[in-house]
Amino acid sequence: MRLAPASLRGRLLLGLGLGLSVLWLVLAVWLHHEVRDRVAAVLDQRLAASARMVASLVDAGAAVPAALAEGGRLPLRGIACEVSGLRGELLARSSGAPEGGLALDGDGFGQRHLDGELWRVFTVTQGDLRVASAERMAGRTGFMRQVALVLLAALSLGLLASLALVWWAVGRALGPLSSLRDQLAGRDAGDRRTVATPPGAVELEPMVATLNQVFGREREALDRERRLTDDLAHELRTPLAAIRTQLQVAQRTEGPRAEHARDAAQQAAERLGHSLDQLLALARERSAPADRVSLATVLDGVLEELAPSLRKRNLSVRREAVAGVPAASAGLVRIVLRNVLENAVRHSPEGGVITLAPLDDGRVGLCMDDQGPGLTPEQRRRALQRGWRGHGGGRGLGLAIVTTIMARTDGRVALGGAPDGGLRVRVSWPPADSA
Template sequence: MRSIRAQLLQWLLPGIVFVCVIASAGMYYSAKQAMDADLDAQLGRLAGSARLALRNQTTIDLGGARVPALRAFLAKEEFQQPGQYFELWSSAGKPERRSLNLGKADLPRPSELTRDGTRYDAQLENGERVRVIAMQYPQSTNNEPLDFAVALSRSEGESRLSRLLADLIIGGVVCCAMLCLLLILALRYALRPLERVGEQAAAMGANSLHERFATEAIPSEIAPIVTRLNDLMSRLEQGFERERRFSSDLAHELRTPLAAIRTTSEVAAKWPDQSSLDDFHDITKAATHLQQTVDSLLLLSRIDMASANVSLQSVVLRPLIEECVSLHTPRAQQRDLTFNLQLDAASDIETDPSLLRIIASNLIANATEYAPHGSEIVIIATNDHPILRIENLAPDLTPEDIPRLFDRLWRKDATRNDSSHSGLGLSIASSGAQALGCTLHAELLETGTLQISLFPEK
């Protein structure tokens, strides 16, 4: 698994090196161009001095003697040492005069010369690189123009460029190393809050779900992640709390019938002559309640795993609801309850009929068991939302009871001792709705009517 730090370094380090190389190259070529411009400026001044010497031809020294001006020009100290050169050609290209430091060597002569001059780079016979400007100097009308060239050595400039290049390379390497180090330290510092979140998450367990990730001093980029993690921890805490409550309720549900079975069996074993059929009937009743509870738990488990195997098909609601109502009609008659069915004959939906049948059956069973004697149960299934709605009076419920209505094994205290109820019916219906991607919503109206609605997925 590649870390964020590694990916950032993989992209940023080459980028830093590239920027340093480009900057160094830019500085080097800028310096080179500046040196070339300075060399050309020096050549221009030297060429101007040569033109002046050729124009004057002679000069007067302090003793009054007439001395050729060109000789005086070439007698300068700069033409005695390597670095500054001069050569004069005839119109036919034959060398006529050259500076002493050239010896017998010649400056490279271009094929064509102009009065404005031609600048070019050349190499002397001794390997020295020079910058040359060659031009024509027009004489009087009766004389042909003179061709000459002056040159300056590039050695000093190239030496400075070499030193500059070495300094840039060394400085660039040091700069890149420092930037890379700063980048690594900056990334380590910037990712430290994320590492702290990871360490805190790794240390969390079932007993520390109440803890939350600190949102102070968290970078804005990872603040949404921390917020979502805190939301997740809140949901996990609620889920674990429901599981603990479910385990406690389940232990209570199983302990009561088991204790009844054990007590009755021990009494029957100790005093067999005093045993009666009622004792065995009590044992059968307790065992039946245990079996109903276990069967409901198994059904609940199967529904929780059924979301991946939902088989959707077109289902007409009216016959399915009527079938579920017929299953609970005997119990409704025992309690003098009536059904008010408001079913649309043409109402059909795309759903899993098995799961929808389980949901409807458990909702109707809950209404049949807890509606007051002689009351009415309203069942609505139309093309309008919700898919299904069941209404019945619930005088024992309060608004505070509604959030726990779908909890597993939850029942009002007044009916907890009734062994005919497992407290899992609405939990099974809620799990079935989730498997279908739907939602069960319970509401206690001001009239004391409990309204449970099945809404499709948004």
């Protein structure tokens, strides 16, 4: 069961609210104890002052005890007073004073249970007389209860006001996040505008910089996909036109010329099918979860697929053991290896040798050498660019797909010269355990 709020505002309010509640509760307990002790001290001083006042009056003349006996007025309301001799005989007491004797055995403060009530008593001796003043503890308890209620109400209102201020302050502080959200909500796919850091939000600069980097990579990936789509569209149009032309030739002619036209149409259809397979494979790999397998397993599958082409051109493969699992899906690795090997098969002379060797740079990949015509340094530099026309007038779609996949999977592809004059292609990925 999830108890934490889903929003940042809610989390901040909950955390600050709990912290303030604990702080104010501790403050309320401390204030209650302080007020209780100080009020008790003031009330005790009041008791002592009343007793001493009565004692001074008694000392001034003999009429005061009679006045007390007749229920005369006290100096302060709510205080009972009693005057007795040193031997305990009652001389006078105020109205409301309990029966049974208020005076303590010695001077000072104390408590006594009289008439079923607890009294706070102060006793002072003045000559042959003992004066005691007292008040009910129930009155003090009720007063402190009222003080506690006032404190609780004040602190509760203060806590609510603090939470309201926190809610308002958090909303103001999160304003830059709302501004950033509005910027992101108004962006379209491929938008080249950079995200601006909202004013007054220096702390968001690292996140905004990261977002701009992510959007930049997405724009580059989208541009690559668009260029690849354009190349695929061109490649699909070319074999379709060739098929249409060769079928028309086959319909209008007979004999070897018609047979040649049908063969050319079949080759164009195979080329078209291969391009469609490449496109569908890329689409599947974009949406399917990545399944990572060893490079040797993928290479075995690709060589098995190309076995008929190798036999047809009497090509042999000299292969050294490759190891490791690349940090890319098996489907994308397969497309890369197949395109590279198909390119080598297409340009290798009959009876030639294709060499496959592992890399020793800490990455997972292989180095492939063929014995074809190779490429000049300028051609190798341009071969990985879009729209480059290679041998025979092709547009290098295979290498374009390889470049796209490598950019997507953090892979590397490099072209060089083979020792026998052919083309050397190096493809590699980070190890899967480092991703």
